[in-house]
Amino acid sequence: MSPARRCSRTACGRAAAATLTYVYSDQTAVLGPLAVYAEPHAYDLCEEHSGRLSAPRGWEVMRLAPDPDSLAPSSDDLLALADAVREAARPLPPPQVRPEVGTGSREVGRRGHLRVLKPVDD
């Protein structure tokens, strides 16, 4: 099955208890149940680190972890919201990945000399 997930904080080897997802476009960090698979803007955190989480200045933190003491919508709503937020985060292109241009790469196609041919109708 899936390997044990670990807290992503440096020097912390505890088992992950929650997943933190950053939504850069909304400046929102969503702390929710452990994500099923790794995502580019998601970080696994252990119970202790998720409890001590602090967001960057100007950011909002949404905690989706089930907490019986807090007045919160039903966990189904929150899970749906977490999924929606993760979906929203997904289309962002990874900023560090750029296609290599030139330098030894082979050319797949060249369009400069191609002409557009119209079908002859007669």
Ligand SMILES: [Zn+2]
């Ligand atoms: Zn930790």
